[in-house]
Amino acid sequence: MIESRLAAIGLVLTATAVASVASFFLKRGAAESSFSPRDLHVSGWVLAGAGCYVLSTSLFFVGLTGGPLSLLYPFTATQYIWVTLIARYLLGERVNAWKVGGVALIVAGIAVVGLGS
């Protein structure tokens, strides 16, 4: 359905960013939820996270109609960039040299894949 490679890549990148937001919502909601059958209460954050996952999968699916997996799949690794940024700026977690180096390798890898296509 998607004809342009660039649009397909854009959709996969957006899907991945939405999935990263979803994991942030789940992290926020996990502490204030209980999944025990006796005391079931689910935080709104968890519901928002689940909604974001559904949206993310849908965007990913539409994006996949526009290019081969060998081109599009590496772009999903941008999730580690967003999760690292969310952890640093929204959760106040430490980001060390391994993480910065890892994110740089991921960006380089995606750039190499892009160059070959």
Place this chain on the structure above:
Amino acid sequence: MTTAVPSTTNATPAGVVGVWLAVGTSIVTGTAHLGLKWTANAMDAAGGFTAGIAAWLAVFYVMQAGALLLYTLALRRGALSTIYPVLSLRYFWVIGLGVLLFPGDTLNVYKIAGAALVVLGVMAVARGGMNE
């Protein structure tokens, strides 16, 4: 002397069950992604959204939810330092199976080298500690 015991599971080595849950998460996630691509190709071939496409999509949405559940269980079993590296390897096998399964999907040196860098990058992120 009293010692504060950290409640974090980061330092706990993953048990056998944790490692297998991490492997299971990776297999289910990668299979769901291959399935989504297969469904996307089927939709292209059909020229639009059909009831059959919707049914297959539902299957792969449920698989993704199952993968999330396995992921949570793996983390509870202390597989924190195992799960990212195991998950990162799926960039190899999902892309490799994609090339075998889907006509028109080809590999070249750039794609292989790029995927290798991505896998190394994810492993380095994992080495730096988990965020989730």
